[in-house]
Amino acid sequence: MSLKGKAAAVGIGELKPAKEPGDLTALGLMATVSAEAIADAGLEKKDIDGFLVGMPYADPGMIYPTSAAEVLGISPRMLNVVDIGGASPAGMIWRAAAAIDAGMCNAVLCVVADLNRAGDQRPPTVSTQREFEAPYGNIGANCGYALIARRHMYEYGTTAQQMAKVAVDQRANALKNPLATFNDRPLTIADVLNSRMIVDPLHLFEIVSPVSGGAAVIVASPEIAKRAKHPPVWLLGAGEYANHSTITYAPSLTTSPVKVAAEAAFKMAGLKPDDMDLVCPYDCYTITVIVTLEDAGFCKKGQGGPFVAEHDLTWKGDLPCNTHGGQLSFGQPGLAGGMSHVTEGIRQLMGRGGERQVKDAALGYVNGNGGIMSEQASLILERRS
Amino acid sequence: MSEYLKPLPKPTPTSRPFWEGARNHELKLQRCGNCSRFIYYPRDRCPNCFSDKLSWHPVSGRATLYSYTIVHRASARAFADPYVLAVVELEEGPRMTSNVEAPHDQLKVGMPLLVFFDDVALGHTLVKFKPA
Numbered sequence: 242m243s244l245k246g247k248a249a250a251v252g253i254g255e256l257k258p259a260k261e262p263g264d265l266t267a268l269g270l271m272a273t274v275s276a277e278a279i280a281d282a283g284l285e286k287k288d289i290d291g292f293l294v295g296m297p298y299a300d301p302g303m304i305y306p307t308s309a310a311e312v313l314g315i316s317p318r319m320l321n322v323v324d325i326g327g328a329s330p331a332g333m334i335w336r337a338a339a340a341i342d343a344g345m346c347n348a349v350l351c352v353v354a355d356l357n358r359a360g361d362q363r364p365p366t367v368s369t370q371r372e373f374e375a376p377y378g379n380i381g382a383n384c385g386y387a388l389i390a391r392r393h394m395y396e397y398g399t400t401a402q403q404m405a406k407v408a409v410d411q412r413a414n415a416l417k418n419p420l421a422t423f424n425d426r427p428l429t430i431a432d433v434l435n436s437r438m439i440v441d442p443l444h445l446f447e448i449v450s451p452v453s454g455g456a457a458v459i460v461a462s463p464e465i466a467k468r469a470k471h472p473p474v475w476l477l478g479a480g481e482y483a484n485h486s487t488i489t490y491a492p493s494l495t496t497s498p499v500k501v502a503a504e505a506a507f508k509m510a511g512l513k514p515d516d517m518d519l520v521c522p523y524d525c526y527t528i529t530v531i532v533t534l535e536d537a538g539f540c541k542k543g544q545g546g547p548f549v550a551e552h553d554l555t556w557k558g559d560l561p562c563n564t565h566g567g568q569l570s571f572g573q574p575g576l577a578g579g580m581s582h583v584t585e586g587i588r589q590l591m592g593r594g595g596e597r598q599v600k601d602a603a604l605g606y607v608n609g610n611g612g613i614m615s616e617q618a619s620l621i622l623e624r625r626s
Numbered sequence: 627m628s629e630y631l632k633p634l635p636k637p638t639p640t641s642r643p644f645w646e647g648a649r650n651h652e653l654k655l656q657r658c659g660n661c662s663r664f665i666y667y668p669r670d671r672c673p674n675c676f677s678d679k680l681s682w683h684p685v686s687g688r689a690t691l692y693s694y695t696i697v698h699r700a701s702a703r704a705f706a707d708p709y710v711l712a713v714v715e716l717e718e719g720p721r722m723t724s725n726v727e728a729p730h731d732q733l734k735v736g737m738p739l740l741v742f743f744d745d746v747a748l749g750h751t752l753v754k755f756k757p758a
Contacts, residue, residue: 364633364702372641373667375633376752377711379723381701384711392693392713395735440711441696489713489723490667494693 243509248338249466249473250622251348251459252282253584257420258454258572262356267297268312270354270455274577275313278457283470284348289459291340291349292317293333295576296324299356309352319345325483326611327523329353330456330580331618335479337460347462354455355575367486374487382525383448385488385613387440390528392494394442396543401442403546404527405433407562408446408569410554411524415566417556417597422452422572433527447527447569454574456584474590477512477604478621480505488613495543497614499536503606506619507538514538517621518602519589520560521582523610524567533608534562537619556597564589564597579609583620590624630747632704641668643682648751651743653687655718656680666720687741689714689755692721696730714739714755725754732757 254277259265271294279286294309302308306320319340323329330353337349364380365371378384393399412428415421428446436445466473482501485491507513514537522533531545539560540548554562565571565585568578586605588594594602602624609618637645644667647654656665658672659679671678694712697705710726710733726739738758745751 368638369667371633372635372638374723375702376635377723377725377754378632378697378700378702378705378709379711380633380705383701384695384697387695387697388693388711388713391695391735395693437699438696439699441698443695487723489721494713 244335244338244342244479245477245509246475247342248460248462249475250334250587251461251466251469251471251473252278252284253458253587254278254281255420255456255581255584256454258422258452258574260422260452262358262453265356265453267300267354267356268309271309271352272313274354274455274457275350275352278350278459281470282459282461283468284459284465286315288348289315289350290318291337291346292320293323293337293349293351295329295353296322297355298575315350317346319349325616325618327525327576327579328609328611328616328618329576330583331607331609331620332481334458334460334476334583334620335481335618338476338479341460341462348465349460350457351460352455352457353576353580355577356453357451357573357575370487382613383440383443386526386528387443388488389494389532389614390442393528393532396495397546399531399546401434402430403550404447404531405430406549407524407527407530407554408433410558411563411567412570413555414564414597415570417595418565418571421566421570422450423570424566443526449525449568449573449578452572452574454572454577456577456580458580458583458587471591471593472624474587475623475625476620477623478506478508478510479619480509481618483616486612486615491614495532497532497536498617499533499608499610499619502617502619503537503608506621510621512604512621514606517604517606518561519564519586519599519605520562521586521605521607522563523579523582523608524563524569525573525610527569529610529614530562532614533610537606537608556594556599561599564594564599582607582609586622590622634747634750640670644668648743648753649749651751653685653741653753654682655685655720657683664716664718664720666716666722685716685718688717688758689739689741691726691733691735691737691739693735694726694733712755726756727754728757
C-alpha cells in the first residue's frame with residue numbers, strides 16, 4: 242500500500258495575511274481562498290466532493306465540517322476536521338490522497354483560515370495542561386521551543402548566531418514575496434540578536450507573529466489532474482508521527498517525531514533528502530527549522546546549526562528553504578501558517594515562484610509541525626517533466 | 627497573602643494524592659507495580675506498560691535541570707515578572723515542568739536541584755525547585 246503518485250495538488254488559493262483582523266471573518270476568508278483555489282485548478286465548485294478543514298480558533302464549533310461546508314455550499318462525500326495543530330495542512334494533503342485512492346472522492350478541498358489578535362494567550366483547553374503546565378507559566382508555544390533551543394545548545398553547541406541565520410535567509414526570500422507580512426527590509430544576524438529577548442534564548446525575530454488569513458489547496462485524482470490548468474504536483478511520499486504533546490514528556494527534547502515522519506515519506510517516495518530541490522519546513526521558531534532539517538536527514542543529528550550557517554537558504558541558494566519567507570516573515574495566520582509551506586512547495590514545483598522561482602525545481606520536501614514539535618507530517622512532492 | 631492571579635491546578639480524582647502531598651510538603655509520585663517505573667504526571671494506567679497497578683510513593687525531591695528558559699515576556703498577563711520555566715529530571719526518572727528559583731546567571735543545564743513547596747494560595751501548593 243502506498244500513496245505514491247495516487248493524487249496531485251492542482252490548485253492553490255492564498256491571501257496576504259492581515260496584521261489586524263478588522264472586518265474579516267474566518268468563514269469569509271475560507272470562502273475567498275476556496276474560490277481562488279477552485280478557479281486556480283480550472284474546476285467548478287460542483288466538482289469538489291471531498292472536504293478537509295481546519296477549525297479556526299477565532300470561530301470554533303462542534304461537528305464543524307458540515308457547518309463550514311454548508312456555508313461554502315458544497316456537498317462532500319468525505320469530510321473531516323484535521324486537528325493536528327500546525328501539521329494539519331500537510332496532514333490534509335495525504336489524507337485527501339488516501340481518500341481519493343480509496344475511491345471515496347475525486348477532488349478534495351483542503352482549507353484553513355483564522356483570525357489572530359496579538360495579546361493574552363488563552364489558557365490551555367486540555368485538562369492535563371491546565372493542571373500541570375499552566376500553573377508554572379508553561380502557556381502558549383514560546384516556552385516549549387525555548388526549552389528545545391536551550392537543550393539543543395547544551396547537547397550540540399548550537400549558537401544563537403546559527404539560529405538567527407534561519408530568520409535572515411528566509412527574510413531574503415520574503416523580500417521577493419508580495420504576500421509576505423514582513424517584506425519591506427532585509428534582516429541581519431545582528432538585527433535578530435539585538436531584537437528583544439522574549440523567552441531566553443529566543444529573540445523576537447525568531448518567533449512567528451500572529452496575523453489573520455487563509456489558504457486552500459485542491460488535491461485531485463489522476464483523471465482530474467490530467468485536465469488541470471497548471472502542471473499537477475504529485476504526492477510521492479507521506480509520513481506522520483507524534484510521540485508527545487507537552488515537550489517535557491517527549492522521549493527527547495532535541496530529536497523530534499520528524500525523524501519517523503520524514504523517513505516514512507522518503508521511503509514511500511523512494512527518494513532521499515539529497516534529491517530535493519527545495520525544502521519547506523514548518524518554522525514557528527528558528528530552532529524548529531534546525532531540528533527539522535536534522536531529523537529529516539538533510540544533515541547529521543546535532544549539525545543543524547553549522548548546516549544552516551554554511552548553506553544559502555535563499556531561493557537562489559544551494560538549499561532553498563521556505564522560499565516564501567517562512568512563517569517568520571510571511572506571518573502566522575493560524576493554521577494557514579502551516580498551509581503556507583504546502584502552497585509554496587506547490588507554487589515552486591508548478592513553476593509559479595515568480596521572482597523567487599527556484600531554477601528547475603522538480604522535487605520538494607514539505608513538513609508540517611504541530612504543538613511543541615509534537616505532531617509531524619512530512620510530504621514529498623514532484624512536478625513531472 | 628495578596629490576591630494570586632496565576633492559574634491554579636484543579637486536582638482530579640487521579641491527581642488528588644499528588645496535590646495533597648504537595649500541600650503537606652511531600653513529593654509523591656505514582657510507581658507502576660508491573661514495570662516499576664515512576665510516573666509523572668499522574669495517570670490511571672502506566673503510560674509505559676498500561677498496567678493499572680499504580681501506587682503512590684514518597685520520592686527524594688532531588689533532580690537535575692534538564693532545560694530551562696527565562697521568560698522575559700510571558701504569553702499570559704498574569705506572569706508579568708520574568709521567571710524561570712524549567713524541565714527538571716527527577717532522580718527517580720520522570721521529567722516535570724516546574725519553576726526554578728535561582729539567580730538567572732547561575733542557571734546551568736545539568737545543575738543539581740532540590741524540591742521546595744510554594745504555598746501560593748490558600749489550599750494550593752506548587753512543587754518548585756532551587757539549586758541543591
